[in-house]
Amino acid sequence: MKVLITNDDGINAKGIYVLAKEIEKEHEVIIAAPDNQRSACGHSITLTRPLIIKEVKLEGVESKAYSVDGTPADCVRVAVDKLVDGKVDIVISGINKGVNLGTDVIYSGTVSAAIEAAIYKTPSIAISSEFKDEKENYEIAAKTVLSVLKKLQVKKIKKDVVLNINVPLAKEKDIKGMKICKIGSRTYNNCFIESKDAEGNIVYEIIGTVNDAFDVDTDVDYFKQGYITLTPLHYDLTNFNIIKEAESWI
Template identity: 60%
Template sequence: MRLLLTNDDGINARGIYYLAKELQKYHEIIIVAPDNERSACGHSITLTRPLIVRGTKLKGLKSKAFSVDGTPADCVKVAINKLIDGKIDMVISGINKGLNLGADILYSGTVSAAIEASIYKIPSMAISMEIEKGIENYDMASIYVGQLLRKAKENNIKNDMVLNVNIPLIKENEIKGFKVCKIGSTWYNNSYIETDRKNNETQYEIKGALKDIYEEDSDTIYFREGYITVTPLHYDLTNFKILKDVSQWF
């Protein structure tokens, strides 16, 4: 397969390096990623200035690579429209340094890059890995991505499908398998801490801890039970459950 890899942690992030290193064994890889970290930038794109694209060489990787001084969605758009000739079979965004469970997908640059691909009718995956106390295991995560990629190919993944994948940081023999499930509910007890004040300006830094809300058959629950969660997403945010109800207003 011919794969476009991107992320929101930046082109020099370990996650995208290990992912490319594993997938280049079996597939043609092109990397187009932000020049610096763009975490939690959502689906923003750059409109007020030109984008700067630089060809680069990543040590140990044989694939073409480009850095973009923009967002993950920018990277996918410029890759498809300008940098890559011919068909792209799939876009894989990640491996993200940290999880994208529940409502986090609304803020995630990792997920937004994958969704951007589906707008162009290219199937995609957003891959996120649990990180705890600086411990990372992208080697193991990359192997599971390869397995999921084979399953997607065997089952003819649809061209507008996005798979949001979260991999727990536990021993390989403790992972119970893949669990396809819905997005769960999450909530942060956010607070804004004043860090500086001068003249008429005040600086605030956001702090907060994640609070899971129990919801059956959701990614937040199955993830804590030791599963790799897989959630199909689509960019159509229409709430079809209440579409008829709202139409009756008029």
């Protein structure tokens, strides 16, 4: 398969390096990622200026790699249109440093890059690995993606499918398995810390603590139990449950 790899942590992030090393063992890989950290940028794209693209060399990675001074969604758009010869079979976004569970998918640059691919009728995977107590391990996540790719080659998934995968920080033997599930609810108790900069302007720094809802059979629920979670996503945000009710309102 011809695989486009991107992320939101930047071209020099460890996660994208580990992912590329694993995937290029069995597939043709091209890498296009932001030139620096773009976490939580959501589905923004760059419209007011040209994008600067540079070919870079990732040490130990054989595949071609490019840095883009834009967002993760920009990376997918420009790579599919200009950087890749021929058609991309699948886009993989990650491996993200930290999970993208529940409603965090709305803010995630990692997930947004995967959704951008689906909009242009290319199936995609967003892969994230838990970061906790300054510890990280991307190898299990990379192996998980490679395993999923093998299954997708057989099943031939639809062109607009996004698979959002989250991997716990644990030894491989301690992971209970994989659960296919819906997203849960994840909000934050935000605290704004006020200070002033050198010019006397008021500055607010946001500090948040996670406030997970305890809904069963969701990615938040299963992840806390020690499972890898996989959630199929789609960019159609229509609330089909209330279409008829909305007609009565208007």
